[in-house]
Amino acid sequence: MSEKTDVIVVGAGLAGLTAARELVTAGLNVTVLEARSRVGGRTVNHDLGAGRVVEAGGQFVGPTQDHILGLAGELDVQTFPAYNDGASVYVRGDSARRFSGDIPPDLPALPDLGVAMHRINALARTVPVDKPWRADHARKWDGMTFESWLRGTTLTDGALDLVNVFLGSAYGGSAADASLLFSLWYIAGFGNETTPGTIDRGIGVTGGAQESRFIGGSQRISELMAEQLDGRVALDSPVRMIEQDAHGVRVTADSGVYRAARVIVAVPPALAARIAWHPLLPPEQDALFSRLAFGTLMKCEAVYPEPFWRADGLNGQGVFRADSPVCSMFDNTPPDGGPGVLMGFVGGAQWRKWANRAPRERRGAVLRQFAKVVGKDALRPIDYFEMDWTAEEWTRGGPTSVPGPGVLSTLGAWRDTPFGLVHWAGAEHADHWNGFMDGAVRSGRDTARAVLAQI
Amino acid sequence: MSEKTDVIVVGAGLAGLTAARELVTAGLNVTVLEARSRVGGRTVNHDLGAGRVVEAGGQFVGPTQDHILGLAGELDVQTFPAYNDGASVYVRGDSARRFSGDIPPDLPALPDLGVAMHRINALARTVPVDKPWRADHARKWDGMTFESWLRGTTLTDGALDLVNVFLGSAYGGSAADASLLFSLWYIAGFGNETTPGTIDRGIGVTGGAQESRFIGGSQRISELMAEQLDGRVALDSPVRMIEQDAHGVRVTADSGVYRAARVIVAVPPALAARIAWHPLLPPEQDALFSRLAFGTLMKCEAVYPEPFWRADGLNGQGVFRADSPVCSMFDNTPPDGGPGVLMGFVGGAQWRKWANRAPRERRGAVLRQFAKVVGKDALRPIDYFEMDWTAEEWTRGGPTSVPGPGVLSTLGAWRDTPFGLVHWAGAEHADHWNGFMDGAVRSGRDTARAVLAQI
Numbered sequence: 001m002s003e004k005t006d007v008i009v010v011g012a013g014l015a016g017l018t019a020a021r022e023l024v025t026a027g028l029n030v031t032v033l034e035a036r037s038r039v040g041g042r043t044v045n046h047d048l049g050a051g052r053v054v055e056a057g058g059q060f061v062g063p064t065q066d067h068i069l070g071l072a073g074e075l076d077v078q079t080f081p082a083y084n085d086g087a088s089v090y091v092r093g094d095s096a097r098r099f100s101g102d103i104p105p106d107l108p109a110l111p112d113l114g115v116a117m118h119r120i121n122a123l124a125r126t127v128p129v130d131k132p133w134r135a136d137h138a139r140k141w142d143g144m145t146f147e148s149w150l151r152g153t154t155l156t157d158g159a160l161d162l163v164n165v166f167l168g169s170a171y172g173g174s175a176a177d178a179s180l181l182f183s184l185w186y187i188a189g190f191g192n193e194t195t196p197g198t199i200d201r202g203i204g205v206t207g208g209a210q211e212s213r214f215i216g217g218s219q220r221i222s223e224l225m226a227e228q229l230d231g232r233v234a235l236d237s238p239v240r241m242i243e244q245d246a247h248g249v250r251v252t253a254d255s256g257v258y259r260a261a262r263v264i265v266a267v268p269p270a271l272a273a274r275i276a277w278h279p280l281l282p283p284e285q286d287a288l289f290s291r292l293a294f295g296t297l298m299k300c301e302a303v304y305p306e307p308f309w310r311a312d313g314l315n316g317q318g319v320f321r322a323d324s325p326v327c328s329m330f331d332n333t334p335p336d337g338g339p340g341v342l343m344g345f346v347g348g349a350q351w352r353k354w355a356n357r358a359p360r361e362r363r364g365a366v367l368r369q370f371a372k373v374v375g376k377d378a379l380r381p382i383d384y385f386e387m388d389w390t391a392e393e394w395t396r397g398g399p400t401s402v403p404g405p406g407v408l409s410t411l412g413a414w415r416d417t418p419f420g421l422v423h424w425a426g427a428e429h430a431d432h433w434n435g436f437m438d439g440a441v442r443s444g445r446d447t448a449r450a451v452l453a454q455i
Numbered sequence: 456m457s458e459k460t461d462v463i464v465v466g467a468g469l470a471g472l473t474a475a476r477e478l479v480t481a482g483l484n485v486t487v488l489e490a491r492s493r494v495g496g497r498t499v500n501h502d503l504g505a506g507r508v509v510e511a512g513g514q515f516v517g518p519t520q521d522h523i524l525g526l527a528g529e530l531d532v533q534t535f536p537a538y539n540d541g542a543s544v545y546v547r548g549d550s551a552r553r554f555s556g557d558i559p560p561d562l563p564a565l566p567d568l569g570v571a572m573h574r575i576n577a578l579a580r581t582v583p584v585d586k587p588w589r590a591d592h593a594r595k596w597d598g599m600t601f602e603s604w605l606r607g608t609t610l611t612d613g614a615l616d617l618v619n620v621f622l623g624s625a626y627g628g629s630a631a632d633a634s635l636l637f638s639l640w641y642i643a644g645f646g647n648e649t650t651p652g653t654i655d656r657g658i659g660v661t662g663g664a665q666e667s668r669f670i671g672g673s674q675r676i677s678e679l680m681a682e683q684l685d686g687r688v689a690l691d692s693p694v695r696m697i698e699q700d701a702h703g704v705r706v707t708a709d710s711g712v713y714r715a716a717r718v719i720v721a722v723p724p725a726l727a728a729r730i731a732w733h734p735l736l737p738p739e740q741d742a743l744f745s746r747l748a749f750g751t752l753m754k755c756e757a758v759y760p761e762p763f764w765r766a767d768g769l770n771g772q773g774v775f776r777a778d779s780p781v782c783s784m785f786d787n788t789p790p791d792g793g794p795g796v797l798m799g800f801v802g803g804a805q806w807r808k809w810a811n812r813a814p815r816e817r818r819g820a821v822l823r824q825f826a827k828v829v830g831k832d833a834l835r836p837i838d839y840f841e842m843d844w845t846a847e848e849w850t851r852g853g854p855t856s857v858p859g860p861g862v863l864s865t866l867g868a869w870r871d872t873p874f875g876l877v878h879w880a881g882a883e884h885a886d887h888w889n890g891f892m893d894g895a896v897r898s899g900r901d902t903a904r905a906v907l908a909q910i
Binding site: 142176270280287291296349355356388 | 597598599600602603606628629630631632695725728729731735737738739741742745746748749751803804807808810811843845846848851852859860861862865866
């Protein structure tokens with residue numbers, strides 16, 4: 001039995017580490033318990049050799065993501081612009097067409113998409129970011145899928161398909177998976193306290209959520225926080241049971257039993273519900289957490305001697321409509337320009353179709369999509385790797401958790417409600433940039449403050 | 456370390472016990488591990504004293520539920536007709552109106568409801584009960600909620616509201632929670648191999664799913680199976696971890712470590728996903744099980760010296776539209792006619808509104824609804840009890856698990872897929888009467904046969 005500490009933080013991702021850092025700064029004794037042998041949660045660097053890395057998890061940041069950018073600044077982690085010089089390519093079946101900007105040149109779909117994006121932004125502005133269940137039409141909007149709304153708003157299938165390209169990576173799913181209310185609220189959060197969210201900012205590169213990357217990789221931020229926490233982070237410590245009474249909390253991990261006055265659980269809600277709780281989680285909170293279904297997402301990355309597409313006037317970005325395993329791709333080359341890396345998302349229904357295929361078959365299908373964007377040289381990478389977040393025991397999905405219809409309006413108020421001496425943090429517990437790195441940092445800070453106010 | 460047995464069954468509900476019984480009959484060595492101190496899972500008897508019981512869980516059976524009825528017959532458990540003499544009452548706000556049959560007399564809604572039920576039945580007939588993802592419009596029907604379809608099909612809110620009365624108890628939810636595809640498939644299963652399912656059979660009393668009850672209570676069936684299994688059922692044995700390799704399976708429960716050649720996991724899918732699996736559950740199966748969200752349902756029962764409403768020409772049945780905590784109520788009096796028992800379901804959004812209120816406040820609200828049906832004598836019961844299935848650690852919801860949109864069409868095929876040496880059973884693993892006692896028994900039999908074919 002360890003000595004009793006002030007606060008135990010469960011989970012050493014961005015949210016948990018941010019919370020722990022704030023509490024230590026305030027003078028508290030803190031222990032962080034992390035299930036994995038590493039910190040960073042949904043951010044993880046992949047070693048390319050020669051001191052270079054590329055991310056296999058969350059990686060992009062952009063304007064209004066003040067919290068992750070501010071934290072990185074404090075830790076002296078610099079950003080660089082995601083490569084965006086030259087043309088993107090829009091792939092539809094076997095046709096490939098160059099374009100510039102964030103909206104692919106699908107002429108029949110463009111008017112529909114324009115109207116849909118305009119209406120999405122207008123409706124999103126009416127959703128209270130802190131209490132979406134109080135939106136004027138909350139009940140009705142939560143009773144339909146985002147897909148139903150898009151089908152009803154548009155005249156062709158184009159807008160729905162193109163929104164699904166975005167949601168393939170953003171939800172690890174599609175407009176069929178989420179309610180209209182959740183989707184409007186999620187988009188309303190693509191901003192900060194002074195700048196309203198828009199779908200444009202979510203899908204954009206320059207000026208949008210894919211604008212920048214971190215030198216040294218996003219996981220570096222968590223690694224530096226863990227270094228500052230100097231011995232307070234226990235790795236290989238999956239938490240199995242959390243017991244509490246009026247006097248404190250007892251946390252049973254594989255590495256031992258820990259006691260604290262308060263606990264912050266900073267793991268994905270679905271995994272929080274899998275801990276053995278005594279007393280049980282309140283039924284409403286269990287019902288909510290078990291309805292926050294993790295998206296299904298895999299990142300596939302191919303490495304080449306150099307980013308050969310740049311000389312052809314291509315920025316390495318691709319948007320794939322229709323039955324492509326990859327929904328979108330990016331130039332993921334390190335900041336010094338070598339080696340060349342292409343990264344594609346396989347998400348949602350396409351993940352569900354491809355995740356179980358033979359790796360060789362999937363690799364071939366992904367590279368063939370890459371080749372439609374940058375040419376047949378894409379078919380011969382010097383390295384290829386995949387990160388299937390659904391196969392990660394301590395995440396089990398990616399990139400975030402998306403409730404279906406009927407959840408947010410009836411159970412959403414339970415999201416951040418402390419359970420006795422236990423508080424919640426994580427990317428899913430943020431009002432702005434929910435599911436993003438910025439949301440995770442915001443939630444870590446907010447929860448640390450809530451705990452400080454109680455302790 | 457126990458000796459290795461042929462098959463371990465996890466869960467002593469109807470499915471697990473049925474499977475164990477079949478396997479023992481076939482000559483195998485079987486151990487059943489049950490988390491609770493009782494058998495029966497989602498069926499449980501409440502003792503009324505003097506040898507009488509009433510059910511606090513699953514209780515009704517009806518035509519085409521051949522498997523549960525056949526099993527009960529083998530065990531010499533008899534049925535009796537649910538009380539259905541006299542008028543039902545339709546409550547809307549403060550108005551209460553007597554009616555006969557299963558369709559409440561909401562005149563503005565009746566044409567809409569009739570058309571909707573006709574179309575539901577016609578569409579349900581086109582859904583393959585064994586492979587709903589192969590329905591002609593599977594993708595589109597899975598991309599919308601049942602609510603969206605009802606809003607599009609009907610002219611008033613009446614049909615949606617009245618379908619939600621049924622789903623309040625059937626889903627522990629509403630038409631907002633489930634996809635159209637799941638709902639059509641679920642209704643298509645209200646039959647057997649020769650009789651197609653209809654929504655009429657699902658909502659009906661005489662001739663429908665609420666036609667009969669079991670003398671001695673539905674839990675008696677599980678208790679008798681456990682007696683026949685004579686020492687093979689280990690109670691108080693929550694299973695925490697399941698490990699397997701090519702040679703067998705190792706199951707770690709609170710009561711010890713068990714080894715077997717095969718395992719049948721017969722617990723709700725969401726709870727199966729909470730077990731620690733080594734190797735991990737396949738991501739697709741984890742994604743599916745964690746998307747089978749348990750409904751939120753409570754049963755509230757009031758006991759009176761006698762069923763006083765019968766003398767007033769009332770059958771004790773009520774249908775409540777609009778903002779009532781109770782969606783439907785039944786005369787739940789024991790077969791010998793005393794004491795009188797009224798039972799009401801608080802489900803779905805109403806559960807989410809009422810579950811967290813003070814018990815006294817909720818009791819008052821429930822009894823006031825009962826009083827609208829049978830008069831003010833309902834306000835003074837001699838006993839009142841509730842069973843909130845969401846608060847049960849080893850169920851965590853009721854009555855069954857309902858996937859939202861986008862799940863069945865993309866992940867449904869993983870429902871029954873064995874995971875190495877581990878097979879699945881339970882009410883959620885049946886094609887006919889999914890989520891009902893009959894589905895549980897069907898699935899227990901089917902899975903036992905699948906295991907016998909392998910062993």
